[in-house]
Amino acid sequence: MPTSTLNSFEPRKTPVQARATFTVDSISEATIQVLLSRGAERLTTTRVAERAGVSVGTLYQYYPNKQSLLFAVLENNLNQVASAVEAACEQTRHKPLSEMIKNVVEAFVDAKMSRADISLALYQIAPDVGGPALVKKAGQRSKKAIKAMLETAPDTESPPDKFAIDMMFAAMSGTMRHILETGVSPAMVRKFRENLVLLCESYMVAVTARRP
Amino acid sequence: MPTSTLNSFEPRKTPVQARATFTVDSISEATIQVLLSRGAERLTTTRVAERAGVSVGTLYQYYPNKQSLLFAVLENNLNQVASAVEAACEQTRHKPLSEMIKNVVEAFVDAKMSRADISLALYQIAPDVGGPALVKKAGQRSKKAIKAMLETAPDTESPPDKFAIDMMFAAMSGTMRHILETGVSPAMVRKFRENLVLLCESYMVAVTARRP
Amino acid sequence: MPTSTLNSFEPRKTPVQARATFTVDSISEATIQVLLSRGAERLTTTRVAERAGVSVGTLYQYYPNKQSLLFAVLENNLNQVASAVEAACEQTRHKPLSEMIKNVVEAFVDAKMSRADISLALYQIAPDVGGPALVKKAGQRSKKAIKAMLETAPDTESPPDKFAIDMMFAAMSGTMRHILETGVSPAMVRKFRENLVLLCESYMVAVTARRP
């Protein structure tokens, strides 16, 4: 599957009947299951439909092609993570900078780790489906929320500029991915989380002038 | 392509004759060219052979299967990066910590960016070929070199522990990937490089300071 | 779609209510629209129903299968042409032979050209639906009318035999089709019409003994 325009990935029809809604959810769930059990390479539309307990035809009534299916699943996951970050930002306005960073990073790590297997599996399909574009788009949401939060920090003279936020987000996101793909023992998750906080915080501090 | 054992990815025969070496190099180069021009999805063995100016049969004389071909190309690339890091470490022994970090990070970024398009393209094939395992293995080399270098730092009471190095490498590697996939304007590359140095350095300082 | 017996192509129910008639007409019209806009290959029952503003289920209430739908549309078109020819024959009884030929051929050409796009499109579906058989049947009507007309010609000793009429009709019909499929510039339509008259007339004259 080549990476093409994002447009053609839109779902084909919005289900109106209750039955249809159930079907769509089944397909979505089945996609993840197949991804986990067989890997991206063995993920076929037939297999997904089978797992979802519907026929292939039904699958294609809701998704115009395989890409759109993967796209939807990935998008959904990224949106959940973005929402978690947004929520954390919302709740941490007007708090000290270090608390801000801590809450955001922890929310991010927790969102990713809550279903580490899924997060990991989704990395596999990303390249087939315009992953980077999607990641970028979801990243915008998170970064916007982080920016808004940082502007309310009481202990910084001037809030970090856009580049610094981009950088921090890239570090947060990229490091997380690297750790997931390389493998973390569950015992180390906590330590990793603390250190990712530390990493982001020290960078932010370094880049931000403190109020005296 | 499922991720299987690494063993079967080894090239089939080690070329001894000059002609054979030339053929192998052609194929290797052709693989990258096809990857760049057609994408991972359209990368076929026939296409690679065509581009390399040999027949498919010949390709299969040097690589037992498609995976081994991709594996070799990816491995080669990762090794080049690891070598660059090692070289930087070698040359920065007994220098101040900040200079160490600076040199390593810059060497890493420069190695990746020297052929950004290739680095980016290779991310696409990684999942098909046991990428994470390969990345991990190449990472070991870099981290070992970094560790050795850090132990010669004159200005730290105790050198950073293994975890801290893992963390820094994950940050370096992951952030780089994120930036490559998200897209950097050439104008920003320099700034990104500086900030990645800053990010790693401030983390290292923070983590080193903890143990006075 | 295989060519099967003509029987199964009959519409499923004859609409008695006004609403039903309207529905049937919509479907019929929609079929032509889809044929024109998407081509025979992309003509699906769902698409037709959509265009007609009804559900597929409804479509299948009036036509037992896709063939019967196409059959009905084609038959209808051929009947219109046959009617035009019959009318022309009716109005040209007892006129000179040349006038007879002129009127019939012109009526035929005009009927086909009035919706040249539709005529052309229908040629596409003919093979799927027993087109030749239908053409033959509609042809009988025309030929019968032509024969009756010719028998009233005052200036022929003996009217042309059945074979000659078959031949003329084949020429008229086949040449028309060839011209439609090959493409005529609108500017040439008039000239074509004149020449088709001439062609048919000179053949008829050649084949018919004149009254002295």
Added chain:
Amino acid sequence: MPTSTLNSFEPRKTPVQARATFTVDSISEATIQVLLSRGAERLTTTRVAERAGVSVGTLYQYYPNKQSLLFAVLENNLNQVASAVEAACEQTRHKPLSEMIKNVVEAFVDAKMSRADISLALYQIAPDVGGPALVKKAGQRSKKAIKAMLETAPDTESPPDKFAIDMMFAAMSGTMRHILETGVSPAMVRKFRENLVLLCESYMVAVTARRP
């Protein structure tokens, strides 16, 4: 199959080995066999390959898609007919007009009727494969040859113009098709041939006489 550009119908590779030439011929022949035995609607690439005694993959090594296969077969047939017409024209230069028409028409009819079943079957696939365009192209050849021949006619003051030749060809071609599709008893073939000669001849005479 929609009618698309003619370009993509070109065969994929020209066979160099003897084995390959044999394969290509087998496929070509099998296409006609399947067309005759199962009809255009039941003509699948798998079925053709099966009949040819090769695998589908092999078929697709020589034809990029189904259309190109049908296109090649149709084109070949039309070219044979065009060649027959050209040959007849060649041999009838400087003969009286009536003999010219006779020879051309008879050559055309004989070419079509020599494998009436194939000619008929090919009409079915024409719409799927840009038939009209192909017919037009093959027609050009025939018409060019006819024109050249007519210019050598000793008994016409001025040779018929291009339009007249177009018209005659359309009549010849279209009438033939109509007769093939409608069905002729073998007994009537001779009579039909004579009458098609008469039809074309009397039209040509009529149209030539017009310009004294």
Added chain:
DNA sequence: CATGAATGAGGTTTCATTCAT
């Protein structure tokens, strides 16, 4: 050793038709 023709399993997608609501 190289070649490239052949293989065929398997993947994606379409669409006529049915039937529970």
Added chain:
DNA sequence: TATGAATGAAACCTCATTCAT
């Protein structure tokens, strides 16, 4: 009666891999 979700056979086409020449 109308609806439209569901069906699933079947079509087209790709591509890693083999092996006779």
